[in-house]
Amino acid sequence: MTVIDPVAALAELAPVGADPVRGGWSRHLLDDADRGMRAWFVRTAESLGLAVETDANANQWATWAPAGATGKALATGSHLDSVPGGGPLDGPLGVVSALAAVSRLMAEGHAPARPIRVANFAEEEGARFGVPCLGSQLLAGELDTGRVRDLADASGATYADVMTAAGYDPGAIGRDEPRLRGIAAYVELHIEQGRQLEPLGTPVGLATSILAHGRWRLTVTGRGDHAGATELDSRRDPMVVAAEVVLAARDRAVAADPATRSRATVGKQRIVPGGSNAIASQVTLWLDARAEHDVDVRALVDAILTDAANAAAAEGCDVEVAEESFSTRVAFDAALTDAMDDALGGVPRIPTGAGHDAGILSAHLPAAMIFVRNPDGVSHSPHEGASDEDIRAGADALTTVLRALT
Ligand SMILES: [Zn+2]
Numbered sequence: 573m574t575v576i577d578p579v580a581a582l583a584e585l586a587p588v589g590a591d592p593v594r595g596g597w598s599r600h601l602l603d604d605a606d607r608g609m610r611a612w613f614v615r616t617a618e619s620l621g622l623a624v625e626t627d628a629n630a631n632q633w634a635t636w637a638p639a640g641a642t643g644k645a646l647a648t649g650s651h652l653d654s655v656p657g658g659g660p661l662d663g664p665l666g667v668v669s670a671l672a673a674v675s676r677l678m679a680e681g682h683a684p685a686r687p688i689r690v691a692n693f694a695e696e697e698g699a700r701f702g703v704p705c706l707g708s709q710l711l712a713g714e715l716d717t718g719r720v721r722d723l724a725d726a727s728g729a730t731y732a733d734v735m736t737a738a739g740y741d742p743g744a745i746g747r748d749e750p751r752l753r754g755i756a757a758y759v760e761l762h763i764e765q766g767r768q769l770e771p772l773g774t775p776v777g778l779a780t781s782i783l784a785h786g787r788w789r790l791t792v793t794g795r796g797d798h799a800g801a802t803e804l805d806s807r808r809d810p811m812v813v814a815a816e817v818v819l820a821a822r823d824r825a826v827a828a829d830p831a832t833r834s835r836a837t838v839g840k841q842r843i844v845p846g847g848s849n850a851i852a853s854q855v856t857l858w859l860d861a862r863a864e865h866d867v868d869v870r871a872l873v874d875a876i877l878t879d880a881a882n883a884a885a886a887e888g889c890d891v892e893v894a895e896e897s898f899s900t901r902v903a904f905d906a907a908l909t910d911a912m913d914d915a916l917g918g919v920p921r922i923p924t925g926a927g928h929d930a931g932i933l934s935a936h937l938p939a940a941m942i943f944v945r946n947p948d949g950v951s952h953s954p955h956e957g958a959s960d961e962d963i964r965a966g967a968d969a970l971t972t973v974l975r976a977l978t
Pocket residue numbers: 651662663696762
């Protein structure tokens with residue numbers, strides 16, 4: 573019986589989608605790298621004798637259902653796609669650990685009372701079509717399928733085109749009732765995003781919740797003019813307002829009650845016309861705001877938007893605000909998490925600021941997460957990492973949990 577070592581499996585995946593320009597790895601829905609990852613999933617799962625299938629939403633599933641395993645499955649897994657130039661573990665660690673755990677349970681002769689199903693969720697990062705957790709959201713029926721079919725990637729290819737070219741029927745995407753009904757619970761192992769486990773001195777923790785979060789677009793309009801000929805007191809410069817919004821985002825998050833875990837970021841802006849010797853006419857900024865509870869996010873964003881309105885008024889500019897998305901706080905299943913904690917003998921519980929497929933599924937079935945220590949806390953970067961020892965400790969923990977829950 574083959575036992576999969578998660579460190580060796582990750583080494584096997586290292587050449588797939590390595591990005592020579594950005595560094596790190598770029599693996600996006602159904603591109604060459606993603607297909608390479610998917611082929612590895614099929615090959616590895618089949619080498620264990622698992623039954624592999626791909627659903628209409630391009631999620632992959634590998635099921636272990638030996639004699640005596642009946643009823644709904646316990647699902648585990650994560651995603652094999654990445655952000656552009658991402659790290660080696662965000663996603664793959666959970667899939668690799670799931671297959672490693674199944675291989676170990678097989679080797680030790682564990683007889684599960686229910687099937688165990690390993691998932692690779694499609695386009696979790698949303699890097700190709702802009703919608704995060706695309707595969708799990710489609711599975712759960714949380715997206716307008718018509719709108720999804722029309723999403724376009726950077727080259728202009730639509731989701732429907734890409735799915736058709738890969739042999740899928742884009743007309744068949746959407747909520748998959750039988751598949752959801754066939755899952756009793758979902759447990760996702762993931763590299764920690766942030767640095768909470770390192771100071772606690774422990775390789776593994778359990779997730780309590782995902783911060784409430786949203787994205788707002790601010791369009792600040794002023795008056796474009798000459799950078800040399802326009803007197804300072806007659807300018808209406810939207811860049812000045814944008815700068816104040818960037819600072820307000822940080823200052824308001826810093827000033828919030830630390831218990832709210834508030835954070836606000838402007839990571840993207842578009843400047844029109846964008847000439848080095850021209851006062852801009854318009855600046856668009858994207859504000860990402862997160863906090864423990866929905867009301868904390870609302871209070872944080874209200875404060876930042878008030879600052880933005882005041883800054884715009886002082887500069888003679890207009891500001892328009894659009895809410896692009898809002899995701900309510902996710903609390904993971906307490907009974908499931910308690911059962912996992914019992915099996916693991918008591919480990920720390922930590923919240924997370926990042927979205928996950930487990931968060932999407934938690935609205936539909938019991939879901940929980942295991943985090944593996946990330947010593948520097950770096951995420952969505954080639955510098956993300958975990959020690960080999962901790963990677964193996966994570967797979968050990970998942971094995972323990974699957975053994976206890978099946
Ligand atoms: Zn991830």
